[in-house]
Amino acid sequence: MILDYYCTDHEIVCCRAGISHEHRLCQNVLPLELASNDVRKSALFNDVMEDMTHIITTLNALDNNRQSNLQSMEESKSAITKQIRAVKSKILKQIDDLERELLTNLSSLQRKHEIDINKQKQEISQVLVNVIENKNEMDFLSDHGSKNQLFIFFRQQVTNIHSAEVKIQQIVSDSQEFDITFDEKKDGKLESLGSLSEYFQQCQVQYKPKKFQQAQIKAEPMKNNQGFEKDTVLKLNTNVVKSLFSVSVTDDNKLLITNIKSSAPKLYVYRDCKDYETEITFSSAPYCVAVIPGTNRAVITLPYAMSIQFINTTTMTKSDKVNMGFECNGITAGRDRIYVGGTGGTIKALDTNGKILKTIRQRSEDIYIMVYNDLHDQLIVRCFNKLLCVKVDGTLVYSKNVSGVSGVILDRQRNIYFAGFETHNIQRISSDEENCEEMLNKDNDIDYPYGMCFNNDFTKLFVINNYRKSVCVYKCK
Template sequence: MILDYYCTDHEIVCCRACISDKHRLCQNVLPLELASNDVRKSALFNDVMEDMTHLITTLNALDNNRQSNLQSIEKSKSTITKQIRAVKSKFLKQIDDLERELTTTLSSLQRKHEIEINKQKQEISQVLVNVIENKNEMDFLSDHGSKNQLFIFLRQQVTNIHSPEVKIQQIVSDSQEFDITFDEKKDVKLKSFGSLSEYVQQCQVQYKPRKCQHAQIKAEPMKYIIGFEKNTGLKLKIGETYALQDVTVTNDNKLLITNAASSDTKLYVYRDCKDYETEITFSSAPHCVAVIPGTDRAVITLHNEKSIQFINTTKMTKGDTVNVGFLCFGIAAGRDRIYVGGQGGIIKTLDTNGTLLKTIEQGSNCIFFMVYNDLQDQLFVRYHDKLLCIKLDGTLLYSKDVSGVAGLTLDRQRNIYFGDFGTSIIQRMSSDGENYEEMLNQDNDINRPYGMCFNNDFTKLFIINNRHESVSVFKCK
């Protein structure tokens, strides 16, 4: 039937049959002619037109974004193809160099043995000529000489024949049979020139309904850290003895640094991550510190007391102390859980009030540092010479051999940054443990690094450096 009515109660266009069936109790049913008066001047007309224009603009921007992405991938393919060919050329050059080296060595060995053998052939020829001459003379005397002559010659040869015998024995003794063989390496395999990595980020075009946001904007892309630039180091408080262990940043951008020096067992606080503000003194040396996300609370480990202690990061006052029953060093925190690790590979899970929920035994080595990956619900655990990734139930996902002991931290994409106290380097590893690269080393003034952390917007990296005595600051590029 013809749609000739409009029910304002239900905001729907309807026909006469619908009115009698579904809109009998509605008080605001209008004829379509009345409802449509001045529709071209109505706010509804303007809203719908603007919505459509908004949709068209967004779709065009999205289409342009997709086209740009296709072009970017094509450009990347061309660049990577050239890189692969360059790597191939390097390998072929190495193969040619190896061939020349083997050929040169072969020629050298051949010449050496030829000289020695030819020298022995000359000696053999000289002895052979002398023996043949004597043989011919004896044949002649046997046929044409007298008995006396033959007897005299034979007596001479009894004496003379000893000399070639000695020479022959010497030649035989000195002679060796030479041969040259080629031992081909059967297990030579070129498995890969390199590897390809995919980096995925959210499309920069976002859509929000026009009524929520009238101007379509591009989303700020998630910045990927490509390197670091040395910044001015943190100016530490003068007159203190330092054995710095760990560093972290609070939700209101305060830098917390633990000091385990026996004369200054403290937690230092630097506002805006640069200026000294205050300090908290503890009864024993603190090791690691972690901020509970979304709160004004932090928690530290006091390994000598087998305890953890809470801190109010707004007032910078000490809170409750909880005995965890073992020597504890590493600590990490999520929004509703605290994870404490230490001696014997033990990890204890507590709620944010310090109540024990679960105990995990992960190996037998001491856990010095921990960090919680909130995106995958995983823990990264640092032993001496080992870096482990485990699930929250203790299941081991993977283990990596690393050198020494130093701190851990995560960037925005949840890549793992870990230090090496022994070789003075900082490395970055993807969260799946497949790819890692060296980011900082002694050329960047890294010297025996330990604890480390990023600030809240991931623009700076703070590293306890120089054998626990300073805090170096690096700008992220």
């Protein structure tokens, strides 16, 4: 039968027979014509179209990621092959050096013993010549000499023989039989030139399914803020010298404000974004604070300690520091990533437990403030007199000249708001990056603005103002 009805209780399209058998007790069965009315303006239409685009984009990104992984492994293989050959050459050179050293020592030992032995041979030859001469003379006298001559000669030879014996005994006592041997190094077996390690990390391509809406519920487009109206100035419960830097809001509506003054390195906490609750003191000046969405945790940069530190926003207690290895200023967080930026344009990507996943080198400018755009998977980065938009792989999307170093935030529609420190204004770039307009200026009491944030329902804007001395609150129209 024709499917011409829709049961909103079960969210299923059915036929007339199905209604009488399976949906007779359902109270919200609509004709398909009515249920599908304005379907092209419905959230279902938007969600399906967005999800298909999202899936295609994700699959293309995954395919590119896999191809990039294959290419990087090939590059790694080539680099490692060169390393192995370099290690081999180094070891062979060491073996050649050891061989030359041993052969040099062998020649030196041989020459030393040859000198001693040749000296002894000369002494032996001298004694032997004298004895042979005496022997020849004795033979001649024995045949031709008189008895008197023979007797006198024999008496002389007694002394000569005695001297020869003494000399021979001396030579024998001084003589040693020299030899040189080679003891092979027993543990000289070369086991390995090194080792290979596999490194695994989560694929950088992420996929987050979108939730389908029912066709009969029309998707109401979110409207941009039309403007702002000054509401109040936050009453700061402190008399210390202030140099406020960053402001953020937790999921349970607590306002977090950092003070970078060295005499008071603190994080101030205001419940319901208005009433002072407590403060946390740090070992060095805390610069930027970012709340990890969907959790009771925030994370703060401590640039002079080259570290970040996690905070429990329910108990307002500190966790251990995580060393970044560089002077880190800006920080921003998504649901599964934390990005930390600082000197030399360095950006490090971390998981939400603080484990460093990769380092992104984007430019040479120092990074002071940054925010993550989850819609486009981009980072909006604030450098001195520059606003940069970069992909999470470090690729520059665009660069814009701005005034000084001040805050940058996103609204619900992912429009970009950035402050001009010396121009005393706040401007907005549309999410499609087509338009830029001024939203607040000196007429609205904007004076040397710095850190900014919206509250959770985007009805209020908090601005660190007056050269980092106060926090102004503006209502969103």
